[in-house]
Amino acid sequence: MNMNDSIVSIQNVTKTYKRGSEVIHVLENISLDIGQGEYLALMGPSGSGKSTLLNLIAGLDQADSGSIEVGGIDITALSESELARWRAGNVGFIFQFYNLIPVLTAYENVELPLILTSLSGHERKEHVYTALKVVNMEDRLRHYPSQLSGGQQQRVAIARAIVTDPTILVADEPTGDLDRASAENVLELMDRLNRDMGKTIIMVTHDPWAGNKAHNMRHLDKGVLSNDYQDSHS
Amino acid sequence: MIIRILIRNAFRHKLRSILTITGIAIAILAYGLLHTVIDAWYAGVAASSANRLVTRNSISLVFRLPLSYREKIRSVDGVEIVSYGNWFGGYYRDEKDFFANFAVEPVSYLNLYPEYKIAEREKTSFLKNRKGCIAGKKLTERFGWEVGDSITLTGTIYPGKWEFVLSAVYKGKHKNVDETMFFFHWDYLNETLKKERPFSADNVGFYMIGIDKPENAASIAEAIDTTFKNSLAETLTETEKAFQLGFVAMSETILKAIQLVSFVIIVIILVVVANTMVMSVRERTAEYAVLKTIGFSGGHIAALIIGESMTITLIGGVFGILATYPAATVFSNAVGDYFPVFNITKGTILMDAAVTVIVGLSAGVVPAWGAMSIRIAEGLRRIG
Numbered sequence: 314m315n316m317n318d319s320i321v322s323i324q325n326v327t328k329t330y331k332r333g334s335e336v337i338h339v340l341e342n343i344s345l346d347i348g349q350g351e352y353l354a355l356m357g358p359s360g361s362g363k364s365t366l367l368n369l370i371a372g373l374d375q376a377d378s379g380s381i382e383v384g385g386i387d388i389t390a391l392s393e394s395e396l397a398r399w400r401a402g403n404v405g406f407i408f409q410f411y412n413l414i415p416v417l418t419a420y421e422n423v424e425l426p427l428i429l430t431s432l433s434g435h436e437r438k439e440h441v442y443t444a445l446k447v448v449n450m451e452d453r454l455r456h457y458p459s460q461l462s463g464g465q466q467q468r469v470a471i472a473r474a475i476v477t478d479p480t481i482l483v484a485d486e487p488t489g490d491l492d493r494a495s496a497e498n499v500l501e502l503m504d505r506l507n508r509d510m511g512k513t514i515i516m517v518t519h520d521p522w523a524g525n526k527a528h529n530m531r532h533l534d535k536g537v538l539s540n541d542y543q544d545s546h547s
Numbered sequence: 548m549i550i551r552i553l554i555r556n557a558f559r560h561k562l563r564s565i566l567t568i569t570g571i572a573i574a575i576l577a578y579g580l581l582h583t584v585i586d587a588w589y590a591g592v593a594a595s596s597a598n599r600l601v602t603r604n605s606i607s608l609v610f611r612l613p614l615s616y617r618e619k620i621r622s623v624d625g626v627e628i629v630s631y632g633n634w635f636g637g638y639y640r641d642e643k644d645f646f647a648n649f650a651v652e653p654v655s656y657l658n659l660y661p662e663y664k665i666a667e668r669e670k671t672s673f674l675k676n677r678k679g680c681i682a683g684k685k686l687t688e689r690f691g692w693e694v695g696d697s698i699t700l701t702g703t704i705y706p707g708k709w710e711f712v713l714s715a716v717y718k719g720k721h722k723n724v725d726e727t728m729f730f731f732h733w734d735y736l737n738e739t740l741k742k743e744r745p746f747s748a749d750n751v752g753f754y755m756i757g758i759d760k761p762e763n764a765a766s767i768a769e770a771i772d773t774t775f776k777n778s779l780a781e782t783l784t785e786t787e788k789a790f791q792l793g794f795v796a797m798s799e800t801i802l803k804a805i806q807l808v809s810f811v812i813i814v815i816i817l818v819v820v821a822n823t824m825v826m827s828v829r830e831r832t833a834e835y836a837v838l839k840t841i842g843f844s845g846g847h848i849a850a851l852i853i854g855e856s857m858t859i860t861l862i863g864g865v866f867g868i869l870a871t872y873p874a875a876t877v878f879s880n881a882v883g884d885y886f887p888v889f890n891i892t893k894g895t896i897l898m899d900a901a902v903t904v905i906v907g908l909s910a911g912v913v914p915a916w917g918a919m920s921i922r923i924a925e926g927l928r929r930i931g
Contacts, residue, residue: 365924368923368924371840373840373923373924373927374922374923374924393845394844394845397839397842397843397844397845398842398844400840400841400842401841401842401843402842406837406840406841408837408927412833412834412837412927414552414834414837414838415559416552416555416556416559417551417552417555421548421551424548425548425838425841426841426842428548428549429841429842429843429847473841
């Protein structure tokens with residue numbers, strides 16, 4: 314795995330929010346490169362801007378200034394609809410609260426991102442089975458989210474995130490709603506996706522234990538990225 | 548997959564969806580019934596023929612015209628058949644047992660109205676018997692009459708007990724034909740009047756005129772009225788349709804009120820469905836944010852919401868339309884005396900369907916717009 318090739322390149326990104334007449338500086342002049350196949354944890358206290366940075370990398374929000382390139386595409390130059398198409402093919406999302414659609418089964422939830430593609434029904438089925446097998450949930454295909462535990466739901470959510478074989482996986486507090494055993498399970502799975510399948514993973518967490526499972530860590534505090542680049546396994 | 552999502556979303560809150568669907572069904576049923584009532588009001592107009600004219604006293608329908616006008620009308624170019632009659636205004640047994648009854652010149656009248664289907668044997672029997680009468684099928688069913696029965700009507704305009712024998716029963720050739728009417732020989736009325744009230748005899752309430760071509764109606768009507776200009780009884784001649792519309796115009800305010808009520812019903816169902824959709828979308832803001840996150844566009848989200856709105860509305864609409872038929876039968880049985888022709892037309896069903904689609908689309912537009920405008924980051928913050 315060559316981690317010198319940047320898959321994500323962030324240059325001088327600034328993001329502010331307005332609350333009434335008050336301007337809140339969430340991110341200040343952030344520059345960051347994330348290598349192909351890297352597993353990075355963005356750490357920081359609540360309100361440090363880590364989720365905002367993750368949203369910008371994933372094309373969910375727009376930066377005020379600066380540029381963000383993912384896989385060689387400057388996503389700050391894309392329109393809303395272009396971003397939607399780009400996300401569908403390039404980003405897999407793992408959320409804190411799993412965010413599965415409650416009226417769809419595990420199988421259907423994983424299939425959801427594929428209905429935006431040109432894959433045939435048969436091809437979709439193959440992709441869904443493969444993704445569910447990777448997360449070890451192939452025996453829970455017909456279960457609705459309400460019939461699954463938190464850890465199982467998060468594994469289905471991970472299957473949904475990888476089913477389109479995206480360029481990067483972004484995870485926002487993926488273990489924040491799980492007990493320690495389930496969290497361990499999910500982090501092991503993410504580690505496997507990174508090591509065995511070469512997936513680039515950017516994980517936001519405020520939990521040092523979860524952060525230590527990543528291969529690298531960067532700290533954000535009050536919108537500023539610290540210069541220390543920590544190899545969590547060193 | 549999309550259809551599955553639409554249907555499952557539509558029934559995510561079963562009770563709410565069932566109540567909304569019930570509301571839509573009742574509203575569509577009410578809308579359909581009100582439209583059928585309006586159609587029933589215009590049934591006479593719909594059944595009128597472009598080949599028939601009506602001549603009456605120009606002052607008012609209550610004033611009569613001399614029988615001697617018949618030959619003069621017949622001599623007008625384009626006139627093919629001249630019949631005549633009087634509104635009798637009698638009732639059977641009790642004043643509540645009221646129905647439309649006319650004294651008519653039988654041969655010409657039946658020639659003018661080929662839409663009345665009568666068995667040849669019964670027709671011959673009617674024409675031969677001076678006291679014979681014809682009744683519509685629905686009227687005979689209402690009172691349990693059969694051919695050969697003696698029927699006594701009590702006159703209101705022409706007082707006394709009037710004896711008849713039911714010689715024939717007519718059926719309509721098409722659904723628009725009123726099957727609740729009662730006809731008897733004008734001569735029977737006139738001869739009785741000659742004996743009892745001679746000053747009223749040899750006068751008719753109206754002339755029914757058959758003409759050669761509908762396009763000649765205006766000129767023939769003008770020619771007839773000109774013939775009797777400056778006479779003691781000037782005439783007003785108009786097409787049968789215009790004559791019928793004159794009766795409808797008397798109830799115009801009621802009709803406008805019914806139309807207003809049906810419009811209000813549409814607004815109510817629109818609000819009911821829109822309310823359901825707004826609540827559903829508000830509850831699912833985070834889900835729509837998730838869908839956007841994984842690549843669904845604003846258009847996809849809008850299609851899902853409008854599709855759900857259409858699903859709920861169409862189910863309600865179909866139930867409403869299906870329920871309109873038995874409801875109309877019950878309604879017709881209850882008020883058949885007032886609405887002899889009470890049929891659900893294709894037009895009414897198409898209107899029901901159009902209203903259903905318009906409501907489904909409109910109710911989904913505002914929540915869809917709201918969901919399309921959700922910023923993903925903001926929507927995701929609503930989770931947890």
